[in-house]
Amino acid sequence: MSKSPMPLYVGDISALARNVRGRLQDSETIPSHVEMLNLLVKASGYRNFQHFKAQFEARKGLDLPKPHGAEINFKRVKRVLRLFDADGYLTHWPKKYSERVICLWVMWSRISARKTYTECEISELLEQQHLFEDHALLRRQLVDLKLMNRTPDGREYQRIEAQPPAEALEVLARMR
Structure with missing residues (x-):
């Protein structure tokens, strides 16, 4: 039974070489196969080989092109995508903060730029974006994360x- 290859993409080959060289110099013995796998993926920015493998599997499940630029946690992307229904409504408020932040960015993307909203207008807009009926929570969280400004009296957003x-x-690309 042959295993499918798991390609490793490295943003900076020089940094990888320095990191691996430094770790090999600190080692008293030749690393085993598993230690070498961990050494390589850690030098590439992953926590360990299991983290790399989980990211690979999640990316494969999403059928994404090879990564470029910033590190993306594809497992988190899959979890957040499941929070939205087929019509793009947020079905419930996630428990994990990291997932909440991404959901708030989705809400943020649906708010017009350079437009001033009254409290009623922004509440109505947010009500149309989710199914758990707590627009005040979303409004507060958008302000707390500094994705929206509001006047001290709370009248304008x-x-x-x-x-x-x-x-x-x-997530936004996958939702479109």
Whole structure:
């Protein structure tokens, strides 16, 4: 039974070589096969070989092209995508903070740039984006994460322009 190859993409080959060389110099013995796998993937930015393998499997499940640029946690991307139904509605509020942040970026992307909203308008807009009926939670979280500004009296809201993280961009691309 042959195993399918798991390609390792490295952003900076020089940094990989320095890291591996340093770890080999610190080693008293020749690393075993598993130790060598861990050494290589750690030098590439993964926690260990199991983390690399889990990322590979998740990426394969999403049928994504090879990664480039920032590190994307594809397992998290898959979990967040499951939080949205086929029509793009957020079905429930995630328990994990990292997943909440990505969901808020999706909500942020649906708010018009450079437009000032009243509290009623932003609440109505957010109500149309989720199914768990807590627009106030979403509104507060968007302000807390500095994705929106609000006046001190809470009457006006405006989206803050920012670059979404790589994982949020991946979720947005998959939702389209």
